[in-house]
Amino acid sequence: MSQDGDTVGMVLLPGGSFLMGTDDAEGFPEDGEGPVREVTLASFWIDAFAVSNERFARFVDDTGYVTDAERFGWSYVFAGLLPAALRRGAPRPDEAPWWCGVSGAYWRAPEGPGSGLGGRADHPVVHVSWHDAVAYCRWAGTRLPTEAEWEYAARGGLVQRRYPWGDELTPDGEHRCNIWQGRFPTRNTAEDGYRSTAPVDAFPPNGFGLYNMAGNVWEWCADAWRADHPAKVMRGGSYLCHESYCNRYRVAARTSNTPDSTVGNLGFRCARDAG
Ligand SMILES: [Ca+2]
Numbered sequence: 001m002s003q004d005g006d007t008v009g010m011v012l013l014p015g016g017s018f019l020m021g022t023d024d025a026e027g028f029p030e031d032g033e034g035p036v037r038e039v040t041l042a043s044f045w046i047d048a049f050a051v052s053n054e055r056f057a058r059f060v061d062d063t064g065y066v067t068d069a070e071r072f073g074w075s076y077v078f079a080g081l082l083p084a085a086l087r088r089g090a091p092r093p094d095e096a097p098w099w100c101g102v103s104g105a106y107w108r109a110p111e112g113p114g115s116g117l118g119g120r121a122d123h124p125v126v127h128v129s130w131h132d133a134v135a136y137c138r139w140a141g142t143r144l145p146t147e148a149e150w151e152y153a154a155r156g157g158l159v160q161r162r163y164p165w166g167d168e169l170t171p172d173g174e175h176r177c178n179i180w181q182g183r184f185p186t187r188n189t190a191e192d193g194y195r196s197t198a199p200v201d202a203f204p205p206n207g208f209g210l211y212n213m214a215g216n217v218w219e220w221c222a223d224a225w226r227a228d229h230p231a232k233v234m235r236g237g238s239y240l241c242h243e244s245y246c247n248r249y250r251v252a253a254r255t256s257n258t259p260d261s262t263v264g265n266l267g268f269r270c271a272r273d274a275g
């Protein structure tokens with residue numbers, strides 16, 4: 001049974017105009033972060049939290065849905081989270097050798113065979129493709145946020161700031177999101193408290209009451225990366241982002257993946273039209 005009409009756990013954001021994108025010198029112009037432009041949005045609802053394992057389980061239990069990672073029989077897991085036996089011999093992409101293709105990895109077994117969701121019911125679901133996320137949204141009577149909605153939401157009412165809370169990564173030395181500390185990809189000191197995913201309600205929310213827009217897991221958006229491109233936009237960065245190589249936990253940062261891609265640091269949250 002779908003939950004059509006249900007806005008529990010969502011925040012209503014009033015429509016209006018905002019300045020999208022950045023010309024930040026610390027940004028990645030080649031990603032299309034700029035130029036800064038004014039964008040006008042209608043009012044919309046958005047989840048305060050990324051979709052958790054518990055929420056996704058309700059969908060799967062109700063529908064019997066089989067995710068893309070299950071159909072393909074494998075997914076990408078960060079090497080540093082794997083036991084040696086699974087790490088050894090796992091195929092790794094040349095351009096990002098810290099990812100291991102792990103047979104049997106999917107949302108209920110995030111680090112492959114032998115792993116489970118114990119203690120992680122309230123963590124964001126991962127190893128979900130864009131198609132899986134859209135299927136969840138259809139069941140829930142929601143949709144993925146557009147990229148503009150996502151950024152407007154992430155900014156939390158601030159204008160042209162670098163992060164959802166301001167311009168400083170760790171104001172007063174305090175960690176405000178779940179990213180990587182130490183030396184990527186070999187040493188994660190987890191000073192923010194988390195080596196992998198954090199609960200969806202970890203860290204204080206932004207000015208709109210939204211949690212973990214920056215860091216924790218990347219989040220799928222509805223939009224295509226470019227008009228002529230099959231890949232879909234992802235926003236917000238993840239627990240693997242580090243300022244030394246990928247500071248894409250900035251609110252204007254963006255990247256993409258093909259819609260059937262699944263990986264252990266990529267999830268989503270829902271939006272819906274208002275009125
Ligand atoms: Ca962390």
Ligand SMILES: [Ca+2]
Pocket residue numbers: 212213214215216217218219235236237
């Ligand atoms: Ca996030």
Ligand SMILES: [Cu+2]
Pocket residue numbers: 237238240241242246247248249
């Ligand atoms: Cu990153």
